[in-house]
Amino acid sequence: MAIGEIFLGSFFQVLFDKLTSLTLDYAQREGISKALDEWKVMLETINAVLDGAEDKQLRGDRLVKQWLDDVRDLAYDMEDLLDEFDIEATQAKLNAESSTSRGQLKRKFSFFNQSSSHVSETKVQEINGRLEKILNRKAHLSLRENVVDRSNDTNKRLPSTSLPELQFFGREEEEAQVLELLISDVQNSDATLSIVPIVGMGGVGKTALAQRLYNDPRVNNCFERRAWVCVSDVFDVLDITKTILQSISKWPCKDKDLNWLQVKLKNELSGKKFLMVLDDVWNEKYGEWTSLLKPFEAGAKGSKIIITTRNRPVASITGASPYPLKELSINSCTSLLAYHALGARNFERHPEFETIGKKIAERCRGLPLAAKMLGGALRNKRNPYEWEDTLNNRIWDLPTAQKDEVLPVLKLSYVHLPSYLKRCFAYCAVFPKDYEIERDELVLIWIAEGFIDGRNAKDNILRSRRNHFDELVSRSFL
Structure with a gap:
């Protein structure tokens, strides 16, 4: 499809x-x-x-x-x-x-x-x-x-929790680096609060890494208060504040307005070192972000907020340097696939599946979500020929139960694109799979197709219109 x-x-x-x-x-x-x-x-x-x-x-x-x-x-x-x-x-x-x-x-x-x-x-x-x-x-x-609408796309996805994945593969280096950012104080800074944005494309494992860090004993020992919020599509300051307050206190929050919630949250955090995780953030409005942060300024120095997002513009409103999360290695994808398909960390006890399993893992393109869903689809298949059938199909051809878990994750990214970028990105479907697209060639095609207005550019058309390409890159589409 x-x-x-x-x-x-x-x-x-x-x-x-x-x-x-x-x-x-x-x-x-x-x-x-x-x-x-x-x-x-x-x-x-x-x-x-x-x-x-x-x-x-x-x-x-x-x-x-x-x-x-x-x-x-x-x-x-x-x-x-x-x-x-x-x-x-x-x-x-x-x-x-x-x-x-x-x-x-x-x-x-x-x-x-x-x-x-x-x-x-x-x-x-x-x-x-x-x-x-x-x-x-x-x-x-x-x-x-x-x-x-967007909220419907969100409702199809299972909201994230702070509980970690049963098995975690191939993120040792990233885990150590972000852990250091969390437990170490920012040098030469008077700021009470530090933001750690984890940025990457849908399905690359941002939430899984955040869960792993959130439950690390060294993190638990470092912070007096912790809270996890699955924000997803709708950035509702009142709901987010309420969720955090309910996580760290016993205050009854039903029917309370934002002022009451923020005052209580400020009192709960005052002078305390805290860690907040805001998972799957899409908000790019600076005013809503600063409104949410008001109670957090009362915390102790060294307090941290982790946000996970697919869009660099979301990270930029925080003023913090994003931590980009890249795709998994083929070996890690293979291990993840083997775990979900066979309940093992590798194919040593199942050599008949090893060759085909590695080829399927390559199809995952380094995305843990794809490896997990493909592994789940193969879990009840014990014939190598059935694995061959999966290899010869794309992930979109998986049975409905698995497909419905993958597509909403990717579709939500598309839903959030501005209309002018939707047209540009949808056009890329004309290129063959694995085709290496030249940036300037693509931009010129967009102009020729009428997706971008090239008539009123005051300077070099290519230079002024490359921002569309760059924006798709920043949103993890290209």
Whole structure:
């Protein structure tokens, strides 16, 4: 299942932009102008249910998947036709300007009224018919508008806890480095509070590392107060504060306002050295972050907050240097796969699976979550041929129970992208697997496709538009 098949909504904005622009150019051509207006209305109706449809597709609804495939095909054909309209409109403008420059009577866009129009009216009617059929099928599929939001994606994921994984592989160096950051005081600093942002892509093991550190006896001995909060999608200052206060005190917090909660939390932390873990943070709003931190300033020097996040911009609002978490080594992925598939740390007692197991581990690309889910899918398979079948399938082809655990983790990253970055990232699905993409080549393609406006750049277009690429890198997409 390609990214382009799942996240169709990002492409619709391109169509809306083209329709808006062309409607103005075709103001004098009544038939085409009316069709463009109708298309925009129908596309807006389809776009309103795309989130719900994509969500149903992820759950395995084949009828919805076919509907989305048809919507995608129609969108591409519509874009091709709009490009033809654009060429015709541009030619008409050039003709009008040429006529005016020769002193002839200016007939604005009279070119549109000629019977030799390059765009067939039949194509317009065909698009209309396909749009109407898609809208009719929408009703039969029970697709409703605006039924999926970010919090729904969050609810599909099991909230994290402070309890660590039963087995932990390949993070000894990272664990030692972050542990040193936690238990050592910052030199030459008067700051009471230090932030330790652990940054990495979804599924790379940020939460597992934080859990390991949170339960380390040396950490327990270093801090008087500890609390763990799974923040995830919704950064609610009141709820986060309430969770922390309930973790470190016996105060009844039901129906209390933020002021009451923060005053009590400040009193609980006053003069005490504490460790807080804020897991899976997405908030990039500086004001909400500073509001949350108000009670923490009362703690003793050496207090720490660990945040785990996929986005460097989240870490930047804290003012702290991010600790980037890279992918696991192949050997560590192999051990993790063997543990979840066979209950062993390696394949010594199962040599018949060793070769195929290492190949499957390579498919995990260093992501512990993928190794864990693949291992779980193989747990009841004791025939090497069954492991071969898994190797020849992508992780998206796992049984529904496993697939549902992986996709929400990755989809949530996409949901949080700004619309202009969604279009740019979704386009990358056209490249073959493992293709090495040249940055400047990709940026130029984005500009050519209309995903990035390259017309109004005051300086070098490439230099000014590379920030889109850099932002996708900072959000762990590229």
